[in-house]
Amino acid sequence: MALTVQEIGQRAKRATNDVAHLSIAVRNNLLLEMAAALLEQQHAIIVANQEDLAEFATQLSEPMQHRLTLDEKLIRDISQSMAAVAKLPDPIAGPFDEWRTHVDLKIVKRIVPLGVVAMVYEARPNVTVDAAALTLKSGNAVILRGGKEAKRTNMVLAGIMRQVLQRNQLNPDIIQLLTDTSHETVHTLLHMRDYVDVLIPRGSAQFINFVVANATVPVIETGAGNTHIFVDESADQEEAIRIIHNAKTQKPSVCNAAEKLLIHENIANDFLPKIVDVLVAAGVEVRGDELSRTIDERIVVAGDKDWDTEYNDLIIAVHIVSGIEEAVTWINTHTTHHSETIISTNTENVATFMNDVDAAVVYQNASSRFTDGFEFGFGAEIGISTQKLHARGPMGLSALTTIKYEVFGQGQIRE
């Protein structure tokens, strides 16, 4: 008999102190044992994954099927990622800030786990292992709720990790999988304020908006990226072409891929045909405003909706602007606050852009594809936050921690 979501929540909350008490040596050892167990049991994972694929093959697009599929190489990658987490520094270790107040209270600002983290995500089963690894490392209990398309795969993956906890005489509920993916269950999860300390949704913009609009548990918003590149008058145009090509085509399905191109009007006649050559050759559909279409007739109409759409596909929309001010205003109107880029050699314009564009990550002369916890040097990534509270931009292990003030007195009272 499957547990209800409330029971899972209660068990997760009870497991919080069990996992928070584990030494870093024990947490790291568990990660290494789990990484090994995933390799040892890869056959069971692949069998379950094939069953998932067989059931949903006709309902899923090819890219979705691709994201769902696990083979030996991918399982090796997942296992290696987990083992790599064991090598990262302990995110809840000291030294902690500590001071004495005017009445000689000693205050220690400790870094502590969040408690219960709920991860709600769509197809990709590697998230099941990544999220469990990062929450375990940071001393949290986790509730994993993957998509129904990966249910069997996720059950095997979670089962392997729970076995490792059990054979170490630890509470297996440190890692729990929510297999009931009904709408009612998700609704309950979004409102379990007694048991869920933070919920991290990963998936489509539509899914994340649903979570943000409906949840009463604290949420870290991740991901949607309507990412712009502004090519200033002073840009090195060859560099601009290389960056735009990379940011648009290297992996078009992800949130840090370019979606919009703003071009300074003084270089539009010269630059636009060159970049359209490169984009069209790479199979990109180029949409644009009226002015851009008078310059290059390969550009098709961009409607009002385009400017706020994240394509996640080989499509880009071009808008011509009068200069840095219009570029900044346009971006601040349409941004999803993820990653925004200026290509320019004008120091003043770069400074204006970096200061005034309201996004988690702002780039000068580089591809926005670098918005990523590993590329940033964090060693891990639980998601990319597009909100301003708690965590912003690529989130590593420290995003899974909070603080707690410990106050040590000798009978002080307030006068």
Add this chain to the structure above:
Amino acid sequence: MALTVQEIGQRAKRATNDVAHLSIAVRNNLLLEMAAALLEQQHAIIVANQEDLAEFATQLSEPMQHRLTLDEKLIRDISQSMAAVAKLPDPIAGPFDEWRTHVDLKIVKRIVPLGVVAMVYEARPNVTVDAAALTLKSGNAVILRGGKEAKRTNMVLAGIMRQVLQRNQLNPDIIQLLTDTSHETVHTLLHMRDYVDVLIPRGSAQFINFVVANATVPVIETGAGNTHIFVDESADQEEAIRIIHNAKTQKPSVCNAAEKLLIHENIANDFLPKIVDVLVAAGVEVRGDELSRTIDERIVVAGDKDWDTEYNDLIIAVHIVSGIEEAVTWINTHTTHHSETIISTNTENVATFMNDVDAAVVYQNASSRFTDGFEFGFGAEIGISTQKLHARGPMGLSALTTIKYEVFGQGQIRE
């Protein structure tokens, strides 16, 4: 004609870069000028306050009227608090963390203002000035929505601060007061995700719960404190009495006042009559569980509801526990995650309590009345967070900031 809440939101968003660009010298000078202007125009403030009081005198309890009243001394205090904010360090100044990645991108992790902060609060008009001072200092635009009972007072206070902005040729919409306090307006404000970066509610637990349940804008939950004191077997009983008396009676209306008393069963016969003597003498109504009432017949019945109620009054409820484990479990079941205290000389029990109680602030042998930004040494307080994300515990200026990654490249693309 009053602006709509949407217009106020748009204006606030447009003002964000105006305020973020002000140097710290200008921000500090504005604070000092505003502090002086409040004193110069104290007569106008007092007249408006008297009108507010006259209109609502019959509808408000005496404590509420007291919180609403401004006299010359209080205006001097408010002005001095504002001037004191000018002396605090700049919360958005560097040095910032900075590093180079494996592809030689330079990343600067800047501290930046949140953008638009909405403060929604009940009667006390001093919050109007405090919140404006702290948001201005941290480079934010603010939307102030006080209670209808203080409408005239708040209009004069906000007007004085806006005049100072105007006479310095600055955008007055850096500080805006929302005077329409209708339910529809508040509902709109809670959903203005395009314009409000964070909403901070201050007021009753009921009010904050309403905001958390209804808002889709990011919220920092503040305040409710169902605060416990656990008196361990090993406690210095005289110290315990002094701390309990202080935490319960020094200011019973506030969130860091004690509301519940847990006593170790081995000392209950001895300790309970002594603490009841002191509490009853201070006018406190003592409620308790069955066992406590068999020990001291002055204790009246505590019902199930009592254990989750924040009285904010001269009432306390006593529960007898078998030891540290039961105390921790009881507190973690009933806590509002604000401030929790152990009185003990047993090092091991103190460590268990400090580690395992899930609250923003945990105390050993001191009064929980110290949970306060000034007492903690932060120099200011915008509220006390009882949530785990972004800010936890007393919040100073840094709680009004976020981060932004600035990435400087020389044409890097992702392979």
